[in-house]
Amino acid sequence: MHMDPLVDIEQLVLALLQKRKRDYLTVKQIVAGLPSAPRKRLALATSQSTAALLGKLAPHLGQRLQVYKGSRSSYIGRNLPSEELILRRIEQQPGVSSKQLGTQLPMAKKPYITALNALLQSGAVVCTLRENHTPCLMLADTHSPLSETPSVAPGDARSAFKDAYDRVGQGRDFVRIHRLRDTLGWSRERFNQVLTDLMADYTVELHGGDPSLLTAVALHDSYTDPHGTLYITLSWRGRP
Amino acid sequence: MDTAAKLTLLKQRNPFASSSVGDPRDSHYPHVPSINEQAFDGLCHLMAQKAHDPALNCAGLILGEVGSGKTHLLGRILSHATQTQPPFAFAYIQPIEDPEQTYRYLLREVIVNMCRPAHTAPYATQLDALLAAMCTEVIYRHSRPKGKDKLQTIEQNGLNVLTFLRPSVFAYAQKWAVDLLCSAYPEMSARFLQVLFQFCLPAQRAAAVNWLKGDVLDTADAECLGVPERFRASSTHLEQETRDILASLGLVLARYRQPLILCFDRLENLETEAQLHAFGKMLEFLVDTAKGILPIACVRGQQWQERFKQVLNQHVTSRLETNRFALQGCTAEQALALVRSRLASVLEIEHAEVLFPFDADELRQMFQAGFHSPRVVIARVNERLRQIVNAGLAAPTSPHQTLQEAYDRQVRTILQDLDRYPPDRDRLRRALGLYLSHRSFQRRGRLESVERPETEHKYIDLVGTLKTGSAASTSVTMIIDVELHPAAVSASLTRGIDSLQTEPRGLVVYVRDARCPLPPHWKTTNEKLQRFKALGGHVIFLDREHVARWYALALLSYAVREGDITLVTAEQQLHSVSHDELAAFIQPAFDGDEGSAFGEIEAALGNPGVSPPA
Numbered sequence: 001m002h003m004d005p006l007v008d009i010e011q012l013v014l015a016l017l018q019k020r021k022r023d024y025l026t027v028k029q030i031v032a033g034l035p036s037a038p039r040k041r042l043a044l045a046t047s048q049s050t051a052a053l054l055g056k057l058a059p060h061l062g063q064r065l066q067v068y069k070g071s072r073s074s075y076i077g078r079n080l081p082s083e084e085l086i087l088r089r090i091e092q093q094p095g096v097s098s099k100q101l102g103t104q105l106p107m108a109k110k111p112y113i114t115a116l117n118a119l120l121q122s123g124a125v126v127c128t129l130r131e132n133h134t135p136c137l138m139l140a141d142t143h144s145p146l147s148e149t150p151s152v153a154p155g156d157a158r159s160a161f162k163d164a165y166d167r168v169g170q171g172r173d174f175v176r177i178h179r180l181r182d183t184l185g186w187s188r189e190r191f192n193q194v195l196t197d198l199m200a201d202y203t204v205e206l207h208g209g210d211p212s213l214l215t216a217v218a219l220h221d222s223y224t225d226p227h228g229t230l231y232i233t234l235s236w237r238g239r240p
Numbered sequence: 241m242d243t244a245a246k247l248t249l250l251k252q253r254n255p256f257a258s259s260s261v262g263d264p265r266d267s268h269y270p271h272v273p274s275i276n277e278q279a280f281d282g283l284c285h286l287m288a289q290k291a292h293d294p295a296l297n298c299a300g301l302i303l304g305e306v307g308s309g310k311t312h313l314l315g316r317i318l319s320h321a322t323q324t325q326p327p328f329a330f331a332y333i334q335p336i337e338d339p340e341q342t343y344r345y346l347l348r349e350v351i352v353n354m355c356r357p358a359h360t361a362p363y364a365t366q367l368d369a370l371l372a373a374m375c376t377e378v379i380y381r382h383s384r385p386k387g388k389d390k391l392q393t394i395e396q397n398g399l400n401v402l403t404f405l406r407p408s409v410f411a412y413a414q415k416w417a418v419d420l421l422c423s424a425y426p427e428m429s430a431r432f433l434q435v436l437f438q439f440c441l442p443a444q445r446a447a448a449v450n451w452l453k454g455d456v457l458d459t460a461d462a463e464c465l466g467v468p469e470r471f472r473a474s475s476t477h478l479e480q481e482t483r484d485i486l487a488s489l490g491l492v493l494a495r496y497r498q499p500l501i502l503c504f505d506r507l508e509n510l511e512t513e514a515q516l517h518a519f520g521k522m523l524e525f526l527v528d529t530a531k532g533i534l535p536i537a538c539v540r541g542q543q544w545q546e547r548f549k550q551v552l553n554q555h556v557t558s559r560l561e562t563n564r565f566a567l568q569g570c571t572a573e574q575a576l577a578l579v580r581s582r583l584a585s586v587l588e589i590e591h592a593e594v595l596f597p598f599d600a601d602e603l604r605q606m607f608q609a610g611f612h613s614p615r616v617v618i619a620r621v622n623e624r625l626r627q628i629v630n631a632g633l634a635a636p637t638s639p640h641q642t643l644q645e646a647y648d649r650q651v652r653t654i655l656q657d658l659d660r661y662p663p664d665r666d667r668l669r670r671a672l673g674l675y676l677s678h679r680s681f682q683r684r685g686r687l688e689s690v691e692r693p694e695t696e697h698k699y700i701d702l703v704g705t706l707k708t709g710s711a712a713s714t715s716v717t718m719i720i721d722v723e724l725h726p727a728a729v730s731a732s733l734t735r736g737i738d739s740l741q742t743e744p745r746g747l748v749v750y751v752r753d754a755r756c757p758l759p760p761h762w763k764t765t766n767e768k769l770q771r772f773k774a775l776g777g778h779v780i781f782l783d784r785e786h787v788a789r790w791y792a793l794a795l796l797s798y799a800v801r802e803g804d805i806t807l808v809t810a811e812q813q814l815h816s817v818s819h820d821e822l823a824a825f826i827q828p829a830f831d832g833d834e835g836s837a838f839g840e841i842e843a844a845l846g847n848p849g850v851s852p853p854a
Binding site for chain 2: 026028029032033045046047070072073103104130132172173174176196199200202204205206207208209210212213227228229232233235237
């Protein structure tokens with residue numbers, strides 16, 4: 001059955017974004033991630049210039065996608081307001097510095113600063129300073145995830161984590177993070193916070209692993225650090 | 241040197257530009273002792289035990305994820321191996337492709353490595369050193385006191401004993417060595433020793449190496465070496481003979497205290513269960529039977545647990561896990577030591593010590609929260625360095641560009657030392673399979689269902705169907721051949737002729753590494769080749785350049801599967817190039833123009849069923 005090429009491309013790009021857990025990708029990343037049949041149909045090749053690729057893709061993006069012009073590259077992403085893009089990125093990387101966040105977003109510096117200031121004024125985003133004076137951003141309701149469950153002390157969280165590690169790993173050294181997340185059943189923010197704390201004091205070590213062995217859901221429930229590095233398994237290194 | 245000059249130097253020779261090693265023999269960055277110290281010390285201890293007791297049944301297992309420093313650790317072991325007493329020889333084994341030839345593959349890889357230039361003077365190769373030790377022992381036993389003194393003087397002066405032996409003495413040494421070793425070890429293969437000694441004779445050397453590698457020699461070479469022809473032997477017999485050779489080699493390595501480390505790397509490329517079982521068989525044999533050889537396997541941790549341990553026999557996993565070493569990421573101080581060592585490869589030591597041009601506290605802050613793999617450390621410091629030297633953020637590189645650079649580098653490496661990559665049908669098949677599966681089909685038509693035929697078609701490597709426009713489909717048969725026996729070559733050509741006679745419109749391509757020529761005195765074989773051509777078969781002899789390009793593509797695919805080809809994305813994230821991106825790279829990169837890696841294949845695809853001019 002022949003699909004409507006308009007719907008086809010829009011849906012394929014949305015599926016690609018979903019798979020990569022991203023709101024936007026560079027135009028060439030989009031082209032490289034498309035199946036070969038639509039690439040052939042539209043005569044797309046990553047060796048072509050971004051402008052040429054955009055010229056061919058733009059008519060097929062539909063209502064749910066849009067082209068973003070960043071400071072260094074052009075992107076295709078979900079059709080979202082600037083504020084929403086910023087909020088979603090901070091949610092993925094709590095504690096990201098304002099400067100780093102700016103380099104990751106598909107927008108020029110001026111509209112980014114304007115949108116971020118609006119979010120800070122509205123209280124949706126809070127800003128704290130690190131020891132080296134770097135301003136770090138968090139969503140207002142998630143900057144202290146452990147406060148969600150004040151009845152559980154940090155020590156308890158640690159032993160609960162170790163208990164889950166032992167149960168899931170059954171003596172293995174490389175335990176899948178998504179299985180720990182599933183076993184513990186904590187909120188995403190709480191799990192990430194405990195994990196970050198355990199990493200910080202060298203109790204656990206995170207590993208890259210092989211993403212091709214995982215489903216999309218398992219990948220989503222693994223862990224991506226503020227630099228965008230995906231971790232799939234972890235090893236317990238600290239005291240038992 | 242002033243600050244600006246130092247910054248310019250760092251910009252020009254950025255020591256953080258590369259975070260992967262590729263081949264441990266090509267590692268050129270300094271080692272940082274504190275990183276993975278426990279694993280290194282453990283392996284050194286294992287080597288010391290093996291050196292002390294070559295019959296010790298043991299193996300090592302290195303577990304680490306992408307970028308954790310597995311290959312770098314192997315490089316460090318290689319450096320250490322040359323300094324131990326006795327020094328270890330080192331063999332690096334690429335993943336096995338054909339599980340039907342498990343022991344022949346292992347033997348070939350071992351012999352190719354033992355014929356490489358040795359690190360220890362005065363012997364050119366490990367095989368020379370082994371022969372010298374054998375000759376020294378037996379000549380010493382049969383010499384008068386004066387002769388013994390002379391032998392000792394030669395050894396004490398670090399000279400090559402072999403160059404002092406007259407042909408008659410060498411012939412006696414061979415006889416004495418065969419008698420001695422065969423009586424000392426009932427399982428020793430006398431034929432192996434006889435051929436090994438002919439390695440020293442220039443006229444027989446090439447044939448001896450080929451026989452030792454397990455190749456099927458032509459009649460003249462077999463007669464010259466005084467060995468029976470292998471052509472008529474069954475696959476089972478050849479595998480058994482190979483086991484005997486490996487076991488005999490292990491015995492002499494152990495007797496003369498010339499231990500050998502065998503490193504199995506890039507094991508993520510063992511795609512099928514049969515390949516995994518072949519790896520298991522090799523490991524079990526090496527640990528239990530082949531003395532003087534210490535196998536070390538590098539595997540990604542998750543894969544080891546979730547794949548290897550599920551498939552491999554417990555005999556194998558338990559042997560490996562007895563000495564397992566899990567690699568660990570860098571602490572903040574180790575990360576700084578890594579930065580310091582890389583800086584020292586470019587700057588003077590005092591500047592590297594103070595971490596110029598970085599701020600030590602800033603780096604410490606960067607890496608203080610948890611373990612970071614060496615690759616992540618290098619990538620982040622690279623990003624910071626580029627900011628400092630005003631190079632801006634690392635320009636995002638496309639997977640295509642990254643793969644092209646890695647591929648070009650691999651081609652250059654192979655061409656610099658083609659002997660390290662002897663004719664290898666499996667590797668050529670992988671390259672051709674990759675190309676045919678992902679090639680651009682705009683010009684010559686679509687090639688569908690490229691696959692290996694059933695195992696009974698042992699002379700045929702790949703089959704597929706070519707579809708061009710509205711024309712009927714054409715069957716495609718690819719035959720790759722590196723055999724050295726005329727009957728084996730004839731058998732391949734016969735299959736090609738049969739295919740053409742069965743299906744005259746079909747396309748049959750016979751590919752041969754040009755390093756395995758067809759000598760004019762193979763009359764029947766050459767006549768068969770002419771007949772194959774006359775029926776419309778295509779014949780491709782791959783010259784040095786083409787061989788290098790084909791092998792480079794096969795090795796590139798291993799590196800991609802291993803996650804060893806990385807790039808920096810627009811978001812400044814480190815990304816391992818995927819197999820899909822390799823597939824997308826192959827389409828435009830190997831366009832099939834005349835002179836390109838697969839140009840002759842494309843030319844053949846453009847002329848199915850058409851006889852070339854005589």
